[in-house]
Amino acid sequence: xxxxxxxxxxxxxxxxxxxxxxxxxxxxxxxxxxxxxxxxxxxxxxxxxxxxxxxxxxxxxxxxxxxxxxxxxxxxxxxxxxxxxxxxxxxxxxxxxxxxxxxxxxxxxxxxxxxxxxxxxxxxxxxxxxxxxxxxxxxxxxxxxxxxxxxxxxxxxxxxxxxxxxxxxxxxxxxxxxxxxxxxxxxxxxxxxxxxxxxxxxxxxxxxxxxxxxxxxxxxxxxxxxxxxxxxxxxxxxxxxxxxxxxxxxxxxxxxxxxxxxxxxxxxxxxxxxxxxxxxxxxxxxxxxxxxxxxxxxxxxxxxxxxxxxxxxxxxxxxxxxxxxxxxxxxxxxxxxxxxxxxxxxxxxxxxxxxxxxxxxxxxxxxxxxxxxxxxxxxxxxxxxxxxxxxxxxxxxxxxxxxxxxxxxxxxxxxxxxxxxxxxxxxxxxxxxxxxxxxxxxxxxxxxxxxxxxxxxxxxxxxxxxxxxxxxxxxxxxxxxxxxxxxxxxxxxxxxxxxxxxxxxxxxxxxxxxxxxxxxxxxxxxxxxxxxxxxxxxxxxxxxxxxxxxxxxxxxxxxxxxxxxxxxxxxxxxxxxxxxxxxxxxxxxxxxxxxxxxxxxxxxxxxxxxxxxxxxxxxxxxxxxxxxxxxxxxxxxxx
RNA sequence: GCCUCGGUAACUCAGCGGUAGAGUGAUUGACUUGUAAUCAAUUAGUCGGGGGUUCAAGUCCCCCCCGAGGCUCCA
Numbered sequence: 001x002x003x004x005x006x007x008x009x010x011x012x013x014x015x016x017x018x019x020x021x022x023x024x025x026x027x028x029x030x031x032x033x034x035x036x037x038x039x040x041x042x043x044x045x046x047x048x049x050x051x052x053x054x055x056x057x058x059x060x061x062x063x064x065x066x067x068x069x070x071x072x073x074x075x076x077x078x079x080x081x082x083x084x085x086x087x088x089x090x091x092x093x094x095x096x097x098x099x100x101x102x103x104x105x106x107x108x109x110x111x112x113x114x115x116x117x118x119x120x121x122x123x124x125x126x127x128x129x130x131x132x133x134x135x136x137x138x139x140x141x142x143x144x145x146x147x148x149x150x151x152x153x154x155x156x157x158x159x160x161x162x163x164x165x166x167x168x169x170x171x172x173x174x175x176x177x178x179x180x181x182x183x184x185x186x187x188x189x190x191x192x193x194x195x196x197x198x199x200x201x202x203x204x205x206x207x208x209x210x211x212x213x214x215x216x217x218x219x220x221x222x223x224x225x226x227x228x229x230x231x232x233x234x235x236x237x238x239x240x241x242x243x244x245x246x247x248x249x250x251x252x253x254x255x256x257x258x259x260x261x262x263x264x265x266x267x268x269x270x271x272x273x274x275x276x277x278x279x280x281x282x283x284x285x286x287x288x289x290x291x292x293x294x295x296x297x298x299x300x301x302x303x304x305x306x307x308x309x310x311x312x313x314x315x316x317x318x319x320x321x322x323x324x325x326x327x328x329x330x331x332x333x334x335x336x337x338x339x340x341x342x343x344x345x346x347x348x349x350x351x352x353x354x355x356x357x358x359x360x361x362x363x364x365x366x367x368x369x370x371x372x373x374x375x376x377x378x379x380x381x382x383x384x385x386x387x388x389x390x391x392x393x394x395x396x397x398x399x400x401x402x403x404x405x406x407x408x409x410x411x412x413x414x415x416x417x418x419x420x421x422x423x424x425x426x427x428x429x430x431x432x433x434x435x436x437x438x439x440x441x442x443x444x445x446x447x448x449x450x451x452x453x454x455x456x457x458x459x460x461x462x463x464x465x466x467x468x469x470x471x472x473x474x475x476x477x478x479x480x481x482x483x484x485x486x487x488x489x490x491x492x493x494x495x496x497x498x499x500x501x502x503x504x505x506x507x508x509x510x511x512x513x514x515x516x517x518x519x520x521x522x523x524x525x526x527x528x529x530x531x532x533x534x535x536x537x538x539x540x541x542x543x544x545x546x547x548x549x550x551x552x553x554x555x556x557x558x559x560x561x562x563x564x565x566x567x568x569x570x571x572x573x574x575x576x577x578x579x580x581x582x583x584x585x586x587x588x589x590x591x592x593x594x595x596x597x598x599x600x601x602x603x604x605x606x607x608x609x610x611x612x613x614x615x616x617x618x619x620x621x622x623x624x625x626x627x628x629x630x631x632x633x634x635x636x637x638x639x
Numbered sequence: 640g641c642c643u644c645g646g647u648a649a650c651u652c653a654g655c656g657g658u659a660g661a662g663u664g665a666u667u668g669a670c671u672u673g674u675a676a677u678c679a680a681u682u683a684g685u686c687g688g689g690g691g692u693u694c695a696a697g698u699c700c701c702c703c704c705c706g707a708g709g710c711u712c713c714a
Contacts, residue, residue: 104709112642204709205642211711216641219709251650264705315714335714369640369712370705378713464714491714551671578670579677586675600673610674618674 004057012057021047021190024059035059036067036194037187044070046137046187062226072097074135074188075125075195075224076105077173081180082124083107083220086117092182093157093208093217100478101234102223106206108157112218113203121220122200128176132193137186138172145170145183157208158183197231198224241477246529247375253534253591255525255542256376265373265380267522272542275571276528277383277521279540281361283413284385284518291406293359293387298339300363304329309495310338319366336362337489337514340388341496349500354510355395359387361521376526385518388489390498390510393439400447400486403515404469407484410517411473413638414528415537418474419483421448421455424462431465432490440488440511441467465491475531483524486515535614538594538634545572545631546593547609548584550600557604561597561624568628585612595627 004012004023014023020040024032024047038045039058044066051057060067076095083090087109095105113121140148142162149158161183162170174181175192189195199222206219225231250256255273258265269277288295301323307313312320312334321332333339340358349356363383372378391399404421411419423444426437444467448455455469462468466488472480489512492498499507518524528536538544545565549558558574565572575584581598588596596612602620603609611627612618633639 114643202708203643206710207641216710218642221709310714312714317714319712319714366713371640371710372712374707548674550673553671580670581672582674583676584674589675596674598674602673612674616675 002051003054004051005055007058014051016052018051019047020045020049020051020059023051023057027059031059031061034061034063036062036064036189037070039066044187046135047190048137049187068101068225069097070187071189071195071226072101072103072224073184074192075198075222076103077135077182077184077188078128078175078192078195078198079103079121079125079200079220079222080105080107080182081128081176082121084180086120086124091153091155091157094161099480101225102201102221104219104221106208106217106219108208108215108217112205113220118200118203118220125198125200125222129192129195129198131176132191133175133177134191135173135175135188136178137188138174138181139169140172142168142170145172149183194226195224196226197228198222199231199235240533241479241530244477244530244533245375246377246526249529249534250376250526253542255529256522258375258379263380264370265368265378267376267379267381269522273525275542276525276536276540280518280521280524283410284361287406287409288357288359288387291357291402293357296340296343296358296360298336298343298360298362299333300365301330301332302338304331306338306342307331310335310341310492311495312338319368321365321367332365333362334364334366336360336364336384336386337388337492338496340386341492341498344388344390344498345496349390351392351500351502351508354500355389355391355399357387357389359385362386376522379520379522382520382522384520385516387515389513389515390500391513392500393511396440396443396488396511396513397446397450399513400443400469401450403486403513404447404451404453407471407517411471411483414524414540415531415638416473416475420472420474420480421453422458422470422472423448423455424458424468424470425460426467427460427462427464429464430462436490437467440490444469444486444488463487465489473527475527476533477530479530481527483519483527484515484517485519486513488512489514535592537639538631539638541592541594542571543573543591543593544570545595545597545627546588546591547572547574547597547599548581548588549574549576550581550598554599554601554604557599561599561609564624565628565631568632570628570631589616595631597627 001013002016004014006012012023012026014026020038021032021035024035035047037047037060038049039060040049040051040055042056060070073096076097080092080095084092089109091108093106093108095103097103142165146159146162149155149162170183171186172181173184173186173188201221201223203218203220206217208214208217223234225234250273253272254270256267256269258267285295304313316334320334323330323332340360343358344356361383363381365381368378368380389399423441425441430437468485468487470482471484473483474480493509493512498510498512500510502508528540547558547562549555555576558576562572562574575588577584585596594614598610598612606621608621609624609627610618610620611622
């Protein structure tokens with residue numbers, strides 16, 4: 001007998017050599033029918049997996065998130081079979097499931113897929129699912145597998161994958177008549193019909209191994225669910241995301257616009273957009289002053305020699321806007337770092353004065369590739385909430401702790417509830433000493449450990465000049481955005497010869513970290529717009545109160561009410577246009593203004609207001625003072 | 640920069656060889672209204688740019704520019 005420890009700590013005894021499905025059946029028919037795969041000692045396995053030893057055991061049913069990934073992965077295989085049948089020249093490469101849900105498969109094929117091709121693929125996929133055949137696992141030695149892909153399939157991509165593998169045995173999966181089998185670790189759903197709902201979404205180009213110098217592949221995206229209802233929900237979510245598109249809301253709410261007329265990637269921020277950015281800036285200034293930062297301002301353009309010192313002319317010149325005048329070469333700044341280095345260097349600091357924290361909301365310009373531009377998410381002129389911290393080696397960990405705490409405070413205030421930390425370690429090509437990297441990387445880790453924050457490691461993904469922490473923030477519809485970054489920099493201190501005087505009276509190189517929290521303020525604004533679907537909380541709303549008079553006779557009172565709010569630091573306006581009151585209410589509602597105030601005879605008489613708040617609730621006879629207090633409280637609490 | 644799909648009025652889009660259209664907006668006038676669109680008039684475009692095919696081209700063909708979705712880049 002084999003003892004399986006279930007998630008609820010109960011022990012399930014089964015006879016040796018039984019499969020996962022048998023074990024599930026032993027618990028109950030319902031569970032067996034609902035099961036997709038299982039976890040044995042935390043490792044994902046098929047239902048066909050034969051259990052030989054005692055282990056921790058967990059059945060994955062359709063309800064679990066991991067099962068959905070298994071399903072999507074299986075869907076990728078089914079699609080690959082469909083593609084290979086329809087296009088015998090296509091060479092499958094890799095096809096994983098993706099976050100938050102969905103899959104893709106990359107094919108090497110001469111001709112890109114058209115919309116008609118995708119329709120045919122969808123049809124073929126549906127056929128394969130309808131056939132309801134089992135996913136079968138087959139083991140093969142590594143050498144045999146390489147031979148298979150060299151001789152039978154003529155697929156150099158799979159051979160390349162196999163040659164990098166360190167195991168001796170690999171597994172294949174097949175379904176249908178078995179003509180198509182694919183190298184895969186598994187696990188998979190037991191049979192093709194478990195894919196109850198699948199949609200082939202779109203195709204695009206992708207490079208093999210994400211390397212622009214390698215072959216260009218055709219990537220087909222799709223998404224699969226256990227039932228059609230979930231698929232519909234997902235499609236609705238995609239539509240919801242489309243509705244939240246900050247470019248559209250930005251135009252509706254008169255926040256900003258981009259257009260190629262005045263330069264692709266150069267957004268014009270309108271008054272209401274700027275009002276939100278101003279709230280962000282105020283918050284930022286306040287928090288940074290509290291945390292002992294010195295706020296500075298640096299120019300937008302420097303002479304070439306600055307960029308030669310920083311190394312930008314050598315390595316980043318393609319991304320910089322050049323300015324030539326009177327035979328001299330200048331560059332518009334793509335980064336704020338040089339300015340901060342030069343400010344640090346204006347005098348000599350003693351070790352007693354460190355850490356020095358220099359911060360700036362600095363607008364930078366980068367010539368991004370045209371294909372990368374997208375609304376405010378990716379632009380060529382944007383403002384970084386930049387700061388550089390100069391410190392002693394032993395201060396590194398404390399400083400990182402402080403920055404992380406500030407990051408947590410920021411994201412909470414702006415209404416996010418979920419974010420993740422990633423540490424990127426030393427890449428292959430890097431500068432700086434081994435000890436420096438070691439100390440910096442462990443300081444990053446220790447800081448997170450000290451704050452009891454979980455993190456993941458991205459091995460070798462650090463920048464050449466130092467290790468870093470990246471923070472991914474999850475928005476209201478589950479999308480992840482990389483926002484904050486804390487990077488240790490071994491490069492610029494050397495290039496700008498940054499020093500402090502130590503206890504020994506000698507010059508020493510401080511540790512320098514570069515960090516942003518918003519990242520780019522314009523991008524952060526766009527994320528806020530999509531996170532809140534335009535319905536910004538009161539403290540961020542560009543217009544917090546609008547006052548609508550019922551007839552022209554109430555204009556004076558409306559003006560007076562509006563002024564009352566303005567005098568209390570509240571962003572208020574009065575709509576005195578010639579439109580009907582109902583029309584103005586509709587406009588204000590669509591502008592997502594938190595408080596819409598109506599004033600007529602009754603209000604003038606009683607010196608009150610009628611307040612319509614979000615959700616279309618109207619409250620009559622409200623005292624102006626009371627609403628002012630309420631809004632003040634909301635602004636203080638970042639609501 | 641690469642692949643796919645697009646570009647018609649300020650916005651959303653229809654028209655797909657035969658006289659450039661609709662809704663929204665904007666402007667003006669009338670209406671003075673008690674809680675999500677008052678009525679009317681006016682304004683609308685080198686149909687992304689260039690070249691070609693045709694008696695005739697938003698419409699078919701070629702080149703370029705720009706955008707979207709991906710990929711890449713993110714010193």
